[in-house]
Amino acid sequence: MDQMRHLSYHRRVNANRVLLACCAFICLMSLFVLAERAHSEGMPASSSSWFIDMNRFAQSAHAALTCQRCHGTMMEGMRPHPDRQDSASLKADPMKTYDYGRCAACHQQAYDRYLRGEHAKAMIRQKEPKTVEEQQAALARPAPTCGDCHSSHYVKAHLSRVEIGVQMTETCGSCHPAQRASYLADIHGRTGVYLGKPAAAYCTDCHGAHNCVSLKNKEEALPVCQRCHKGATAGFTSVVIHAGQPVMTKQSAEKQRSTAIIQIVGRIVKIAVILVIAFFVLHTFVWILREVHRKLREY
Amino acid sequence: MRRQNLEQETYQRFSVLQRLLHILIAIGFTGLAITGFARAFSSVGIVRALSWFLGGADGIVSLHRFFAVFTYVCVVVHGLWLFYFKIILKGSLTGRGSMLPCKKDLETFLEHVRYFFAQRKEPPSFDRFAYWEKMDYWAFFIGMQTMGITGLFMWFPEFFSSFLPGYFINLAQLLHFYEALMAVIVKMFIHTIVVTLRPEVYPADLSIFTGKVTKEEIIRHHPGEWEAMSASTEGAAVVKKETT
Numbered sequence: 001m002d003q004m005r006h007l008s009y010h011r012r013v014n015a016n017r018v019l020l021a022c023c024a025f026i027c028l029m030s031l032f033v034l035a036e037r038a039h040s041e042g043m044p045a046s047s048s049s050w051f052i053d054m055n056r057f058a059q060s061a062h063a064a065l066t067c068q069r070c071h072g073t074m075m076e077g078m079r080p081h082p083d084r085q086d087s088a089s090l091k092a093d094p095m096k097t098y099d100y101g102r103c104a105a106c107h108q109q110a111y112d113r114y115l116r117g118e119h120a121k122a123m124i125r126q127k128e129p130k131t132v133e134e135q136q137a138a139l140a141r142p143a144p145t146c147g148d149c150h151s152s153h154y155v156k157a158h159l160s161r162v163e164i165g166v167q168m169t170e171t172c173g174s175c176h177p178a179q180r181a182s183y184l185a186d187i188h189g190r191t192g193v194y195l196g197k198p199a200a201a202y203c204t205d206c207h208g209a210h211n212c213v214s215l216k217n218k219e220e221a222l223p224v225c226q227r228c229h230k231g232a233t234a235g236f237t238s239v240v241i242h243a244g245q246p247v248m249t250k251q252s253a254e255k256q257r258s259t260a261i262i263q264i265v266g267r268i269v270k271i272a273v274i275l276v277i278a279f280f281v282l283h284t285f286v287w288i289l290r291e292v293h294r295k296l297r298e299y
Numbered sequence: 300m301r302r303q304n305l306e307q308e309t310y311q312r313f314s315v316l317q318r319l320l321h322i323l324i325a326i327g328f329t330g331l332a333i334t335g336f337a338r339a340f341s342s343v344g345i346v347r348a349l350s351w352f353l354g355g356a357d358g359i360v361s362l363h364r365f366f367a368v369f370t371y372v373c374v375v376v377h378g379l380w381l382f383y384f385k386i387i388l389k390g391s392l393t394g395r396g397s398m399l400p401c402k403k404d405l406e407t408f409l410e411h412v413r414y415f416f417a418q419r420k421e422p423p424s425f426d427r428f429a430y431w432e433k434m435d436y437w438a439f440f441i442g443m444q445t446m447g448i449t450g451l452f453m454w455f456p457e458f459f460s461s462f463l464p465g466y467f468i469n470l471a472q473l474l475h476f477y478e479a480l481m482a483v484i485v486k487m488f489i490h491t492i493v494v495t496l497r498p499e500v501y502p503a504d505l506s507i508f509t510g511k512v513t514k515e516e517i518i519r520h521h522p523g524e525w526e527a528m529s530a531s532t533e534g535a536a537v538v539k540k541e542t543t
Contacts, residue, residue, distance in 0.1 A: 029345070029348075032344065032345070032348045033344060184342065187453075187472070190338070190339075190341050190342065191338075191341075191356045194341035194342050194347060195338070195341050195347070195350055195355060195356035195359070196355070196356070197355065197356035197357065200356070229456070229457050230457075231457035231458065231461075232457045232460070233457070233460065233461040235460040235461050235462070235463065235464065235465055236456065236457055236460040236461070236465060237465065238460070238464060238465030238466065239456060239460060239465035239466070239468045239469060240465065240466055240469050243469060258464070258465065258466035258469070259466075261466055261470070262466055262469050262470060262473065265470055265473060265474075266473050269473060269474060269477045270477065273477050273478075273480060273481045276481055276485070277481060277484050277485070280484075280485055280489045281489070283431075284489055284492055284493055284497075286415045286416075287411075287415060287493075287497065288492075288496065288497055288498065289415075290414065290415045290417075291497055291498040291499050292498050293417075294498075295498045295499075
């Protein structure tokens with residue numbers, strides 16, 4: 001009797017330990033999940049509006065600047081700011097009315113690169129649309145200026161390379177969702193964004209930070225690949241990074257063919273894998289059933 | 300109960316090297332599966348916790364390549380042993396006890412399926428290696444070559460793209476992933492279930508670890524082999540009798 005009580009006591013203690021271990025495990029896992037959430041929440045908010053959250057501005061990279069440094073005097077065209085008479089001024093989109101040329105005062109190199117880059121060229125094209133389609137595209141997706149990608153009031157300083165990379169995947173991806181998806185499926189995106197390897201390539205590492213070149217021809221792409229892949233030759237540039245993307249493949253017959261081959265092989269392989277696994281699962285299942293049946297008969 | 304009346308004579312089914320290689324390959328394969336899937340499914344948060352534990356992006360890659368070389372060395376050792384067995388020991392790699400697929404495997408497979416659906420009372424007369432055992436062996440042996448090649452494509456993309464079209468690297472990624480998925484399901488679930496949970500061998504067929512099978516097991520699971528052994532002494536070349 002005494003021994004039994006002793007045993008049950010031990011069992012209870014063991015049960016408590018198991019419970020404790022489970023709770024600790026669940027707590028740890030939820031911590032991981034929370035940490036992941038917090039990690040993914042570091043995205044830039046809607047960058048600029050007329051209303052500035054000064055608490056957040058005070059933590060930004062531009063916190064040391066006064067308002068006048070970027071916005072000039074508060075007397076725009078001899079009118080006080082904010083203008084209580086002109087109600088329309090507050091309804092205009094500040095991102096469209098602000099003169100981003102002022103950014104060049106500090107960020108001259110970035111500004112020059114932007115002017116040479118594809119986004120600036122797209123803006124010039126959009127200003128004089130040749131067809132109705134182009135005009136509609138310009139209205140639906142206007143070419144970006146500084147403020148469309150960078151939050152001037154809330155941009156954080158001293159971010160790590162990985163943090164910047166994760167952010168830019170979202171920023172670039174908001175206009176180029178197909179590129180974002182194919183990048184994240186590719187080994188560069190997986191190691192860079194998900195596994196957080198600083199040496200992995202993020203958007204701007206290949207396409208340039210402000211020039212934003214699309215690297216359509218091989219001569220242009222090869223030196224870019226060679227920045228990391230030292231031994232790369234011309235053939236290396238035809239490895240498809242943004243796979244399965246109709247927008248891009250339209251522009252290159254070779255890439256179109258490669259993507260088609262990859263898709264067809266992928267489909268065949270998927271079907272083959274499903275068939276093989278289905279065969280083995282069924283084979284094993286029926287086999288075990290039959291042997292159970294045989295055993296039951298024998299005894 | 301009735302089995303205890305039979306004499307417990309044991310025979311050697313697997314040599315020491317075969318048993319050792321099986322264990323080493325099982326370790327290497329598991330390592331490959333864990334590190335490979337930790338990389339492939341890195342978009343899932345919990346998997347990232349695992350990859351952090353394994354040393355981040357670089358750690359996973361190094362571990363994966365280590366296990367890959369480790370497992371492939373096991374395959375090479377097995378291949379060398381086959382040459383040694385054939386050339387130096389003058390052993391036979393063909394015949395009833397061999398791993399080579401033959402017409403009889405197809406026949407026993409069809410008979411086995413007939414047995415599944417009660418068209419036969421008894422399972423077919425399997426030789427030393429039944430058709431599913433040969434499938435397990437060749438799936439791994441061929442799979443290691445294809446996984447090795449596609450793996451090398453991803454390890455040295457600069458070299459392979461210098462003489463092959465670039466999309467071969469993409470195809471290698473695709474094939475490597477799907478083959479890994481298939482191999483892990485077939486080996487870690489199907490193979491394990493067949494050698495453990497199947498009523499005929501339950502709780503487990505441990506002959507790959509002990510190397511021994513009893514006379515009763517041979518008669519029950521490999522009747523063809525027993526026939527060959529008792530019919531002539533030819534079987535002694537592949538099945539060495541061991542006294543216990």
